Amino acid sequence: MLSYRHAFHAGNHADVLKHYVLGLVLAHTAQKDKPFWYIDSHAGAGMYSLQHGYATQNAEYEDGISKLLSAPNLPQSLADYVAKIQSFNSGNALEFYPGSPMVAEPHMRADDKMRLFELHPSDYELLSDNFKGFGRQVKVEMENGFKGLKSCLPPPPRRAVVLIDPPYEDKQDYLYVVNAIQDSVKRFPTGTYIVWYPLLQRPEPAEMLDSLLALNLPNWLHVTLSIEAPSAEGFGMYGSGLFVINPPWTLPNTLAESMPVLTELLALDASANFTLDSKIE
Numbered sequence: 001m002l003s004y005r006h007a008f009h010a011g012n013h014a015d016v017l018k019h020y021v022l023g024l025v026l027a028h029t030a031q032k033d034k035p036f037w038y039i040d041s042h043a044g045a046g047m048y049s050l051q052h053g054y055a056t057q058n059a060e061y062e063d064g065i066s067k068l069l070s071a072p073n074l075p076q077s078l079a080d081y082v083a084k085i086q087s088f089n090s091g092n093a094l095e096f097y098p099g100s101p102m103v104a105e106p107h108m109r110a111d112d113k114m115r116l117f118e119l120h121p122s123d124y125e126l127l128s129d130n131f132k133g134f135g136r137q138v139k140v141e142m143e144n145g146f147k148g149l150k151s152c153l154p155p156p157p158r159r160a161v162v163l164i165d166p167p168y169e170d171k172q173d174y175l176y177v178v179n180a181i182q183d184s185v186k187r188f189p190t191g192t193y194i195v196w197y198p199l200l201q202r203p204e205p206a207e208m209l210d211s212l213l214a215l216n217l218p219n220w221l222h223v224t225l226s227i228e229a230p231s232a233e234g235f236g237m238y239g240s241g242l243f244v245i246n247p248p249w250t251l252p253n254t255l256a257e258s259m260p261v262l263t264e265l266l267a268l269d270a271s272a273n274f275t276l277d278s279k280i281e
């Protein structure tokens with residue numbers, strides 16, 4: 001299915017959670033003086049206009065990143081994320097929101113490499129344009145990211161952060177994620193894998209999470225953010241979650257400090273909440 005365009009949702013609450021945590025993971029990974037790869041299974045366009053085109057139709061960023069820009073006294077990790085988003089804009093204006101590859105790029109050093117997969121032809125072209133001039137450091141491929149992962153693992157430096165965040169428009173994506181993780185951790189057990197998924201009133205997300213937990217991986221972290229009560233009609237995304245395999249050991253404490261603040265800022269009603277669990281040996 002090629003109907004999904006992330007531009008409709010750029011900068012929403014799910015992007016905030018995903019990109020905030022992604023930045024934390026990459027910042028920690030870059031502390032070690034050894035090269036690593038960043039691999040993005042469903043990279044999107046790379047950069048999104050919030051003032052023109054798809055993003056203006058529902059303006060989901062107004063209930064997402066916009067709420068953080070003027071928030072006072074943010075925990076340092078959240079303040080760093082906001083500063084990163086502002087760096088793509090002029091002054092206090094919010095005209096653009098970066099996709100995950102652009103969130104990752106500032107963390108990449110000269111010897112690090114990016115491998116970006118995007119199957120949608122239009123988004124692939126935009127992604128390629130956004131990363132022109134990066135040379136061999138960034139490779140953009142118009143390919144199914146689930147298949148593309150196999151060609152990347154294990155990466156030559158034996159260090160990598162892998163983001164897996166399909167649109168889940170196809171119910172099979174939930175199964176594809178589990179299969180991709182099973183295969184990937186066999187090929188490259190020490191990599192850091194970040195799986196994003198939506199919170200919906202349907203069984204597939206919970207079943208996928210149960211399957212990931214059933215893998216009995218030695219190190220993982222699971223965080224969710226619900227911004228409102230599920231709709232009475234049973235439709236719509238009311239939050240999102242991240243399952244991180246081999247997370248930084250610092251991540252649980254950082255999120256324990258910041259998630260209450262993030263939840264309060266993004267809450268749409270009194271039922272907003274977060275969950276945070278981890279097992280790190």
